[in-house]
Amino acid sequence: MSVFRHILAAIAIIALLVLRFSSDHSDTGESTSYPEKPIHIVVPYPQGGGTDNFARLLGRKISEENWIGEPLVFLNQPGGSGTIGSRYVKDARPDGYRILCHHESIITAQLSGAANFGPDDFKPIAQTGNIVLLVVVRKDSPHKSIKDLLIAAAESPRSIRFGANIGSPAHFTAMKLEAANKGAAFNLVTAGGGQTRYNSLLGGHLDAGIFSLAEFISFQSPEGTAPDKDIRALAVLSKGRHPDYPEIPTCVEQGVKVTSNNAYYWWAPRKTPELVVRKLAAVLHKAMDHPDVIAQLKEWSIGTEFTRGEALGTKVEERIAAIKPFKIKARTKLPNFPRYAIILTGLFGFVALIRALKKNPTPRKAEEEKSSKSIGFLCFLVLFLYVYYFDKELMPFALLTTVMVFLIGVLICRFKIGKLLPILEIAALTGLGTEFIFTALFSVALP
Template identity: 25%
Template sequence: MGKRLMVVLVSLLALVLAAGCGKTTGNESEQVNYPEKPINFVVPWSAGGGSDRMARMVADVIQSEKILPQPLVVVNKPGGSAAVGMNEVATKKGDPYTIIGIVSAQISNPLTTGAEVKASTFKPIAALALDEYMLFTKADSDLQSLNDVVEYAKANPGKLTVGGTGTGAEDQICLGLLQKSAGIKTEYVPFDSGGEVMSSLLGGHIQLAWANPSEAASQLKAGMVKAIGIMAPERISAYPDVPTFKEQGVDAEFRQIRGISGTPDMPDYAVKALADAMKKVSESERWQTEYIEKNGLTSQYMGPDEFAQAINDAEQEYKEVLTDLGQIK
């Protein structure tokens, strides 16, 4: 009788264990099937800008090449130099279905405003590209080289006018690096958009302007402006005739990060799935030809850890430059 009871108990235990092993918890199901619904891709900048173009290309490649079973839905939330969109995403703690585009301005702006929500508030997923910065002059300007710019600035301290998008933004950081390396002082003139900067340059209201290659492509093609230098470590294939600052004797280098982060405390399974998807996007031929090459960017994939370190390093560098410029007290 004892043996028969033991056999029955062992059999029941085996059935219970088997049932337990075959059962999937809700959390495990989410991990296995993620994503199970569309993911909101928040762009904290206006439609049509560089961040918007990147987000829409990422979403398009993911859907057309079936990289994920669900689409990315681009949602523009502009305002407050990205603060509006950032603040909204920051409230969605742990949400695996919301991501946000990150660029260098979202690292630098909070340093000058003292905002609590920063780029480092979010869970890094991946960086996808590095955008270059060029210094432009009107085609008929007397300032036709970086040497001309430096000589003029030294002869006229604080009088050379240089336009850029916003105080504390990448444009002003570029100018700060130039001033420090060349030993000059200029007048920085902030505008609300890259379009306003270029219009002011062409109208003769400022002497120089900072812009990404894609922002000035049409003016360059029309011969209306001249790029007198690029802050990249080497010349880029899209504009091989534009020399670097270092080639012209000014040891200044800057590249804008373009990446994607998740909500604060986004689950690791979501971060991994999205990081893997972004790697596939970055390796696709369409991404390379229609986004990277077309816009004069440098392809640069960074996974979550490397992207997190890049954000941290950039924050320290920007803090030093902006302090020198008097933007951080």
């Protein structure tokens, strides 16, 4: 490595160090009031999903107008029907620096057994926006109204394939519909997200399903499309008709006494101080009242309802009470897949073992002969300690990474003195560089 490269590396390291500490110092204000550092907003769904888009819309407005004085950092923790992200917030320090934006799945996940915690383990901050739900069929379906559909479901129980993912808010709504008409029983099918359900409706793999208004609007085909390639709404599940779609009747009008909707809620860990919750609620309220937000929500067909304080507590209780009576149970007995997988793995493993023992031990490859196990073990140990320190946040990320890269590099080159300097340079560049890219650019929350 030439001298020129060393100089270049040194300059880059110094530049990154300056960048790092200059941004660190700018944060140390003297104020002691909340918030004094960035607030992490956990979205338990992937980037670009409905919840993510909604949360970021409000977050962007709040940041633009600088209503809270500190940046809002969005963390997506998708998976497990939203239980992973919500647990992350439930277990957070109750100081208001890690909050959750989630919809009513937080209630249904507990009732369906997917999580052993629920709304009681959180403190609700606010309810922002509500989602209108509709019952949708293919346009050429014989069922003309929700009453028709329920009568058909009562005449031949479990013949109507109704798309509602088990344990989701839609699933509970479907059960409410069944309960509203004596003897009605759908065949409730877990048929994936909105797009998959739409696809299944068109392909005739489903007879009906629940969609949000936004989904319904986006899936409608242009005028003149053949009826077997378009969809139709039987009823809207809100209390009154939707102003943009006055031709779609409500369930209640059709004699089916069911209303249902979904809404976005903001949650903090249960012991979060009241003052913090009130401050956050006030900011969210301001955002919901902003004309830009209202305009965007109208485009997304999301209602602009806002609830906070005591009214919010009552509302959450009401929602839980409305959902609780329904027991979730898989109605079709499915094969015990894990059991078969274990049997299969054991079987093939056994066969492979027998065959390997039968064969004469194959001669070892030349490269394996010269291998040194201790170096491999030491490298693994360094890596293990690195991850452990990372997990427990015992050291700043950049320093920790520098140390790890250096140690492993030194182990690999077997302590050659000539290589120590370049390895150190690479280590420092990696540590500082990755920290800069991931925290400054991509807002990943490194320790």
